[in-house]
Amino acid sequence: MSRRATRRHWPAGLAALGVLALLLGGTMVWGIGNGDVDGLGPSAPSSTPPTPKSSAASAAYTPVACVPSQATATPAAVPAVRPATRAVNIGFEDLVSTQPGHLQALEQHLNAVDANAVQIAIGRLDWLAFSWPGHPDRSVDQVFVDGRDLVQEALDALSCDAQGHRRQVTLSIDALIGRLFTQNPQLAGRNVDGKASTLFGSVTAWSHGELGDELVDLAGAVARRFHPDFVNITELMFFTETYGADDKADYLAVTGRSDWPRTADGTIDVNDPSIGAWRSAAVEQVMARVSAATRAAGVPASMDVNYPLTAGVAGRPDAGQDAVALLRVTDGLNLWYYPGMLAGSVPGIEQVDRDFVERYPGRVSVSLGLWFSGHPGIGLEEFRHELGRVDALGVKSVSVTPASMMTDARWAVLQQAWAG
Numbered sequence: 351m352s353r354r355a356t357r358r359h360w361p362a363g364l365a366a367l368g369v370l371a372l373l374l375g376g377t378m379v380w381g382i383g384n385g386d387v388d389g390l391g392p393s394a395p396s397s398t399p400p401t402p403k404s405s406a407a408s409a410a411y412t413p414v415a416c417v418p419s420q421a422t423a424t425p426a427a428v429p430a431v432r433p434a435t436r437a438v439n440i441g442f443e444d445l446v447s448t449q450p451g452h453l454q455a456l457e458q459h460l461n462a463v464d465a466n467a468v469q470i471a472i473g474r475l476d477w478l479a480f481s482w483p484g485h486p487d488r489s490v491d492q493v494f495v496d497g498r499d500l501v502q503e504a505l506d507a508l509s510c511d512a513q514g515h516r517r518q519v520t521l522s523i524d525a526l527i528g529r530l531f532t533q534n535p536q537l538a539g540r541n542v543d544g545k546a547s548t549l550f551g552s553v554t555a556w557s558h559g560e561l562g563d564e565l566v567d568l569a570g571a572v573a574r575r576f577h578p579d580f581v582n583i584t585e586l587m588f589f590t591e592t593y594g595a596d597d598k599a600d601y602l603a604v605t606g607r608s609d610w611p612r613t614a615d616g617t618i619d620v621n622d623p624s625i626g627a628w629r630s631a632a633v634e635q636v637m638a639r640v641s642a643a644t645r646a647a648g649v650p651a652s653m654d655v656n657y658p659l660t661a662g663v664a665g666r667p668d669a670g671q672d673a674v675a676l677l678r679v680t681d682g683l684n685l686w687y688y689p690g691m692l693a694g695s696v697p698g699i700e701q702v703d704r705d706f707v708e709r710y711p712g713r714v715s716v717s718l719g720l721w722f723s724g725h726p727g728i729g730l731e732e733f734r735h736e737l738g739r740v741d742a743l744g745v746k747s748v749s750v751t752p753a754s755m756m757t758d759a760r761w762a763v764l765q766q767a768w769a770g
Contacts, residue, residue, distance in 0.1 A: 411502055411576045416510035419461075427770045428464075431741045435518060435715065436768050437467035439751035440508065442524075445470070445479045445500040446490055453507035456753060459761050461511055464769035467518035468508050469582065469684075469749055472501050472572065475564050476529040479504075482571055501576060519578040520652065523568060525586040527551050527561070537561055539591030542618050547591040553670075554596040556586075557632035565636065569651065570643035581644045582684065584654040586636065588629045588670040593618060601628050621668070629670030638679040650681030654717070657686050661697040664706045673706065677713055684715045684749065689736055690722030699736075703743045715747035716740055720755040727755045730763055737767040 438460060444452065460468065472479045478489045479500035492498045501521065509517055526549045531538045537560060539552040555561040569581050598610065611622035619625075641651040655673050656666040665673030665683075673683055685707065687699055697705070699716075707714045718736055720727040728736070740748055750756070750764060 410574070411505065413509060413516075414506050416514045416516050418514035419512040429741075429767065429770050431744075432768050433741065433746055433748040435467050435747035436463070436465050437469055437518070437520070437715075437747075437749035438463070438465050438753050438756070438764075439469045439522075439717070439749050440471065440504065441752045441754050442471045442473055442479065443752075443754050445472070445504050446492060453504060457507050459753075459756065460508060460517075462769065463761065463764045464511075465517065466511065466515065467520070467747075467749070469520040469522055469751075470501070470504050470508070471522045471524060471584075474524045474526060474528070475561065475568060476527060478568075480575075482568060505576065518580075520580040520582045521572055521576055521578045522582040522584050522654075523565070523572065524584050525551075525565065530561075534560070536596075538594075539588065539597065540594035541591045542593045542620065544594070545591075546594075550589060550591050552594055552597050553588060553592050553629060553632045554594075554600045556636050558600070562636045562639065566639045566643045569640045570647060573644040573647035573649035577647065577649060580650055580652045580682065581640075582652045582654065583637065583640060584684075586633055586653065586670075587656065587666070588633075590620070592625070592629060601625070604628050604631065623668075626668035626670070627672075630667050630672035630675060633670040634672065634675045634679055637676055641679055641681065652682040652684060652715075653680050654684045654686060657688065657692065657696065658702060658706075659693075659696050661701050662705055673714075677710060682713050682715065684717045686719060687716050687736075687740070688719030688721055689732065690725070690728040691719065699739060700743065703745065707743075707745060712746065715749060716745050717749045717751050719751050720760070727760075730759055733760060734763050734767070737764070741767065 438456075440456065444456060447453075473490070476488055478485075479493065480502065481489050481493050481499065486494060490500070492500060505519065509519055511517055527537070528548060531546070531548065535546060537551050537555040538546040538548075539550045539555075540546050551561045552559075556565075565583070565586075569583070572578070573581050593610070601610065602608065605624055605628060607624070611619040611624060613619045637651070637653055644651040653676055655671045655676065656669060658665060665671040665676070665685075673685075676683060685702070687702075689699075707716065718740060720733065722728045737748075756764070
């Protein structure tokens with residue numbers, strides 16, 4: 351893989367959010383430039399790849415010792431109702447930030463809101479914040495060129511709270527792809543018109559091919575090196591691009607059919623339940639292998655799942671995320687609840703809590719997202735309302751995402767909700 355000699359830094363993944371809006375029944379109003387199709391930076395290579403520095407990335411990470419802060423203030427009265435597990439999701443953009451003291455500022459915010467957990471995005475198969483043994487060219491330039499380990503730096507900064515307690519740490523791997531497709535176009539999924547995806551691999555590449563094998567290897571490597579409380583997989587889903595020749599062959603083999611399901615006019619019936627069942631079986635298979643790899647290192651595996659569009663349905667089986675099936679092969683699920691991205695016809699969080707979260711106590715966490723289609727995030731009062739709404743349900747584990755959208759005003763709202 352070719353590299354740029356200049357260091358690069360990345361914004362949040364807007365391309366992924368465009369897909370997310372469609373999955374959640376909403377709409378997006380911004381466009382995505384061709385130079386940043388995967389949301390993690392420009393994809394054009396340079397003609398002069400840099401020389402990598404050696405690093406000790408293959409050695410096991412030694413956690414920092416957690417000691418009480420000298421400046422710890424007397425805590426305020428704890429709110430009567432708050433989640434037992436309170437996390438903030440740290441994005442890839444936070445790890446690669448060049449702003450001086452950025453992680454330390456996040457640590458102070460986490461302490462102020464009494465967050466006892468943190469989820470850290472460590473990258474994708476083709477773009478990582480640490481050096482993956484055997485794949486050094488998959489890392490960002492701060493790692494590849496400078497020899498740093500951005501995951502270790504984040505863990506050192508964010509693992510301990512002000513009272514000297516260790517936070518629950520989840521390291522999250524994003525299953526969206528991009529750069530791998532340049533050299534391996536056969537891995538990309540294709541839509542009904544044959545157009546290749548710039549973000550999603552084919553079902554076959556995940557269930558029987560290189561992508562699934564590499565995700566299993568990477569999840570195991572993360573578990574062995576960093577030994578977090580969870581290794582999490584996000585964005586492992588299928589949307590509209592599962593209709594290439596390889597996927598058709600796999601669908602026919604799995605279902606025993608002789609063709610795709612068709613509508614009256616002869617086009618592929620993309621809403622046929624058999625397609626969702628086939629996709630879901632593939633994701634379940636991949637996650638079973640991921641779980642086996644992380645558990646072998648003594649680390650449980652979890653996965654992000656989409657918010658249901660229909661009452662009584664757990665997850666999004668049509669997109670390959672049958673949440674009930676996934677609970678059979680993982681140690682927990684993180685339910686995306688992004689109110690600013692949901693259409694009005696979807697079931698309310700109270701209904702989803704009854705249908706799903708309550709039925710699996712201790713297995714499902716709710717991830718409250720700040721995104722709002724066409725706007726810089728949900729408003730302060732809506733944020734306050736949604737935090738209270740989730741708290742009133744008695745949800746035991748809640749995360750707020752992403753940290754990069756947490757303004758001082760939002761941090762203050764979260765502090766009031768969680769720390770008093």
